[in-house]
Each structure stands twice: as C-alpha cells, then as structure tokens.
Amino acid sequence: MNIPTFPDVLSLEPSYPALLLDAYGVFYGGQASGPYPGSAKKLETLMNSGKKIGILSNTTQLSHSVMEKLEKQGIRQGSHYHFYITSGTVCQKALMERSLPxxxxxxxxxxxxxxxxxxxxxxxxxxxxxxxxxxxxxxxxxxxxxxxxxxxxxxxxxxxxxxxxxxxxxxxxxxxxxxxxxxxxxxxxxxxxxxxxxxxxxxxxxxxxxxxFGKPHREVYRAAMEAFNRIGVSDPRSILMVGDTPWTDIRGGKEAMMATALVTGTGIFHETVARLGLEASIAQLGPYDRPHYLIKEL
Missing domain, CATH: 3.40.50.1000 (HAD superfamily/HAD-like)
Known part of the structure; x- marks a missing residue:
C-alpha cells in the first residue's frame, strides 16, 4: 500500500501548520446525528496547538446557516475553527455577481x-x-x-x-x-x-x-486559499486537506497543491473499507484520488 498511516491528525508526521477539513465524515455525522462524539474536543485541541483550521464543505446551505447550527451543537468559530466555506456560498457569490461560467x-x-x-x-x-x-x-x-x-x-x-x-x-x-x-x-x-x-x-x-461549484473543483479551493491568506497562510503546500471522499476531498486538495489525508474510520470511504478491506479499497483508487496519508479519524 505504501501510504503513511496514522491514528489521527495530531500524530501525523510531518506536522502541517494549517488544516482544511471536510465536515461530513470527518467530524460530523449528518443532520440527524450531529458531530461525532469527541470531535469538538479534538478541534479545540488542534486550535490550541496553533493550527489554522478551515472547513470546506460540499453543501448548498450557506456558510452562516451551517455555522449557526454548529454553534448550537457546541462547535464555534474562534474556538474550534477559523473559517467555514460551503459550496453553496461560493455558488451564491457567482449568482450575485452574474459570473456563472x-x-x-x-x-x-x-x-x-x-x-x-x-x-x-x-x-x-x-x-x-x-x-x-x-x-x-x-x-x-x-x-x-x-x-x-x-x-x-x-x-x-x-x-x-x-x-x-x-x-x-x-x-x-x-x-x-x-x-x-x-x-x-x-x-x-x-x-x-x-x-x-x-x-x-x-x-x-x-x-x-x-x-x-464544490470540491473537487477549483473555485472552492480558491475561496479557501483567500480565507487562509487572511489568517496568515499563503502557501497551499503548508495545508493538509482532510476528508473522507477520495474523488472530492483528495482529488481537489491535490489539484490545489495541498497535502492530503484520507479518513478511513468514518464517512464515505469507511463504508468501502468495511466491505473490501483497506488494501483492496486503496488499490481501487486512481493516482488523482490516492492520498498522501491515511488516518483512522480526525
């Protein structure tokens, strides 16, 4: 398999100063179940360690709406992450500017x-x-x-x-x-x-x-880099994209010149691993969807 594997982000070496996280399948289990148990504490620990954390989610909900829901569930901007961008918000900007392609x-x-x-x-x-x-x-x-x-x-x-x-x-x-x-x-x-x-x-x-509009397409990664620039992160190679879906999170992160970590213990890819086993699941991935690292969970 030859992909470095770690239990979680904190144990991953080398360490990256900035993280770009998917939501669903990484720290969030869905509308009904909410954040995974312990995910708020993990995010807080990462923030306290000095990480710059952005969240990039494929959802047509607007960013402020998702952030309000998360706050009610104990995950707050400033304490658990720096910014939250949804594909819906990036699409809305194009609609407002009449800049559809x-x-x-x-x-x-x-x-x-x-x-x-x-x-x-x-x-x-x-x-x-x-x-x-x-x-x-x-x-x-x-x-x-x-x-x-x-x-x-x-x-x-x-x-x-x-x-x-x-x-x-x-x-x-x-x-x-x-x-x-x-x-x-x-x-x-x-x-x-x-x-x-x-x-x-x-x-x-x-x-x-x-x-x-949305991962793996470049407009949302461009929006994420603009947000990172505002908090002092300008080099995409210093960012680790963490997601559970190879053909959106990993492919888009690699095209944006970021390092990538695929979550195998929760989310979309976990279902494939549960069915086929980890090595067979990784073997199915093409070069663009193959991550730099594997982690079991956030």
Missing part, C-alpha cells in the same frame, strides 16, 4: 425536481440574486439541481431518478450543480442517500453539460 441573458432557471419538503436550501441560494425560477424551458437559461427526493423521501439508489434526469436533459439546457457529492449521510444511524452529484453524474452520462 455560461451565458444567462434571461436570468431564469428551472428547478430540477419538486422542492424538497424538508430541505429548501435553493431558496436562500437564489434570494437577492438576479435570478428567478420559471417552469417554462423557453424562458430559462439553465437547470438548477436541487436535493433529489421521491415524495419527500431521500433515496439510496440514484438510478431511481434516471427517467427524471432524462426528461430534464431533453430540454437542452445546461445544469448547475452546487453540491458535487454523490451521497450524503442522513438519518440516525446515518445512511448514504443520493445527492445532487448523483443527478449530475447521470446527466453527464446522458450527454448534458453540467457546471459545478
């Missing part, structure tokens, strides 16, 4: 799927932006991928949405995806359920053009 002369979008009865993050995303929703494909610039569901229920199998995606592709409009994650952990105990990235993957397979 494709033309939008009509300033209208179609929502993929009906609004989720429990998760309506797109409303905050588009609020105060120049874009409004339409149901008329002739009057739309793009399709925004919302949280997929069937009658308000999350689904574990993305293929259940294939026909719906196929109908959307027939509109010949580009898709906008503000959360490239294929799955998210929801429920208690957490289970992997399909998210926007799964819809985007099907759309690409059907020949559609999809534009992304």
């Amino acid at each position: 494709f033309p939008t002369p009509k300033l209208r979008y179609i929502l993929f799927g009906k609004p989720h009865p429990h998760v309506r993050y797109h409303e905050a995303l588009f609020k105060s932006s120049p874009y409004t929703e339409t149901t008329d494909p002739q009057n739309a610039d793009f399709i925004y991928i919302s949280v997929p569901h069937i009658q308000g229920e999350d689904q574990e199998n993305p293929e259940l949405f294939h026909n719906e995606v196929e109908r959307a592709c027939a509109l010949n409009l580009p898709f906008l995806c503000a959360n490239p994650d294929l799955f998210a952990h929801e429920g208690n105990p957490p289970r992997p359920v399909a998210r926007q990235g799964s819809i985007a993957k099907i759309a690409i397979e059907l020949g559609a053009k999809v534009y992304f």
